[in-house]
Amino acid sequence: MIKRTLLLAAPLSLFAAAPVSADGHTEASADASAADLGDDPGLEVSEARLRKDMDTIVGFGTRHTLSTQTDPNRGVGAAVDWALAEFGRMGAECGGCLDVIPVGRVVEPDGRRIPAPTLIRNAVAIQRGTQRPNEVIIVQGHYDTRVTDALNGVDDAPGANDDGSGSVMVLEAARILSQREYPSTIIYALLTGEEQGLYGAGILADWVGEQGMTVKAVLNNDMIGNSCGSDGYCEPDYVRVFSEGLRADSTPRLRALQRRFGGENDSPGRNLSRWLAGVAADYPDGMQVRQIWRTDRMGRGGDQIPFLDRGYPAVRVTVSVEDYDHQHQDLRTEDGVKYGDTVDELDWTYLTRSSVLNVRALDRLARAPMPPSVRADAAVRVDTEIKWNGVEGARIYTIMARRTDETEWSKDIAIVSHGRPLPDAELDPNSEREYSFTANLRGDDWIFGVTACGGTPNSCSPFSSAVPGGAFEPVEQPETEE
Numbered sequence: 001m002i003k004r005t006l007l008l009a010a011p012l013s014l015f016a017a018a019p020v021s022a023d024g025h026t027e028a029s030a031d032a033s034a035a036d037l038g039d040d041p042g043l044e045v046s047e048a049r050l051r052k053d054m055d056t057i058v059g060f061g062t063r064h065t066l067s068t069q070t071d072p073n074r075g076v077g078a079a080v081d082w083a084l085a086e087f088g089r090m091g092a093e094c095g096g097c098l099d100v101i102p103v104g105r106v107v108e109p110d111g112r113r114i115p116a117p118t119l120i121r122n123a124v125a126i127q128r129g130t131q132r133p134n135e136v137i138i139v140q141g142h143y144d145t146r147v148t149d150a151l152n153g154v155d156d157a158p159g160a161n162d163d164g165s166g167s168v169m170v171l172e173a174a175r176i177l178s179q180r181e182y183p184s185t186i187i188y189a190l191l192t193g194e195e196q197g198l199y200g201a202g203i204l205a206d207w208v209g210e211q212g213m214t215v216k217a218v219l220n221n222d223m224i225g226n227s228c229g230s231d232g233y234c235e236p237d238y239v240r241v242f243s244e245g246l247r248a249d250s251t252p253r254l255r256a257l258q259r260r261f262g263g264e265n266d267s268p269g270r271n272l273s274r275w276l277a278g279v280a281a282d283y284p285d286g287m288q289v290r291q292i293w294r295t296d297r298m299g300r301g302g303d304q305i306p307f308l309d310r311g312y313p314a315v316r317v318t319v320s321v322e323d324y325d326h327q328h329q330d331l332r333t334e335d336g337v338k339y340g341d342t343v344d345e346l347d348w349t350y351l352t353r354s355s356v357l358n359v360r361a362l363d364r365l366a367r368a369p370m371p372p373s374v375r376a377d378a379a380v381r382v383d384t385e386i387k388w389n390g391v392e393g394a395r396i397y398t399i400m401a402r403r404t405d406e407t408e409w410s411k412d413i414a415i416v417s418h419g420r421p422l423p424d425a426e427l428d429p430n431s432e433r434e435y436s437f438t439a440n441l442r443g444d445d446w447i448f449g450v451t452a453c454g455g456t457p458n459s460c461s462p463f464s465s466a467v468p469g470g471a472f473e474p475v476e477q478p479e480t481e482e
């Protein structure tokens with residue numbers, strides 16, 4: 001392994017505000033606030049199309065996982081067929097750029113919410129990356145719905161917000177982003193079986209593993225279409241992003257390392273959350289992120305969890321204020337209160353802005369390289385050697401730090417490049433190299449992170465932290481004992 005101390009490419013103050021040019025150098029900008037954020041596919045999100053898709057999917061009456069799969073006009077079967085066909089139409093508009101696959105299997109009775117063998121089908125479209133097709137970003141919502149009784153697959157269950165909102169966003173994201181090309185792969189997924197026990201997500205998570213894909217990020221959007229609670233409290237300018245602290249795929253060995261050296265606040269999901277908050281903050285008039293540092297809401301769950309269980313970086317994006325009168329409820333009026341997850345309860349401005357944030361984040365993630373795997377050596381020394389593996393497609397790495405009790409990356413350490421312009425990121429000869437940089441900081445007192453940036457503006461990955469369990473990859477599991 002060749003080691004090489006890298007050159008400082010440019011002052012960090014320039015980099016933070018300025019786009020990175022194709023040759024890997026930063027361009028000075030006179031006014032940071034006026035920095036050109038470049039092509040913005042978020043501007044293409046159409047409220048009219050979101051509304052049209054919503055009307056279509058609510059028109060299936062119910063999308064409950066146990067509802068009919070043979071009726072051509074009603075139930076989850078017809079709804080999934082329509083979504084697959086819609087992905088197919090989008091694929092036709094992009095020269096066949098989408099592989100449309102009903103990823104599913106029959107789930108056996110589980111004694112809980114699957115009473116009989118049930119085919120769980122997800123509508124999945126894959127936009128293969130042009131340079132690193134094995135690297136995938138997944139954007140998903142759950143397509144299935146429910147009413148008060150979790151086993152009721154017969155009555156109308158429109159699921160407009162939960163999770164028709166995430167579903168129509170996924171469709172709109174596919175429509176917009178499939179008109180562009182990206183180095184990495186984007187998977188658009190409408191999952192079913194969520195309300196029966198996160199089944200569709202588990203099936204998709206297993207499937208991407210079987211395909212040997214490297215998962216860069218999972219954006220699970222579940223309820224992104226209302227801004228007020230049943231008590232009248234509203235927060236129209238924020239979505240919440242939930243991320244796990246301790247990794248779901250941790251091991252006794254990793255826990256022991258983290259107890260001693262830290263890492264409880266630096267899981268890949270946590271850094272994905274910080275990154276998403278940064279994307280939102282680049283557009284002060286857009287939807288902002290309130291980071292919630294727990295895996296999901298109190299006593300609740302979502303489709304990010306099966307991915308986390310398998311060691312994949314995942315977050316839940318959801319409304320800032322939940323409206324409990326309009327989720328998981330039979331459609332009815334009681335004491336003058338209308339219950340039910342109906343279209344008329346949606347806040348379309350909110351749903352549109354949430355969709356814009358997703359599209360912007362996906363666009364950046366699909367251009368960013370994988371976050372590198374980072375280590376810090378600071379034992380019995382006054383400085384810290386930060387080491388990381390080169391990643392494919394990276395032209396620049398940025399190193400930042402924060403105090404151990406700080407929440408966000410705050411201290412610029414260095415920008416390192418290959419020291420020369422590269423003709424083409426995919427031909428990067430250094431991708432397997434180990435890099436190192438020595439920071440004049442006492443490592444005991446800081447947490448270090450490294451991000452990898454591609455050759456276009458806003459193509460930097462989330463930070464990966466130099467702590468045990470910080471890498472964007474599943475934790476190595478111990479051999480199972482006989």
Ligand SMILES: [Zn+2]
Binds near residue numbers: 142162163222223
């Ligand atoms: Zn939901």
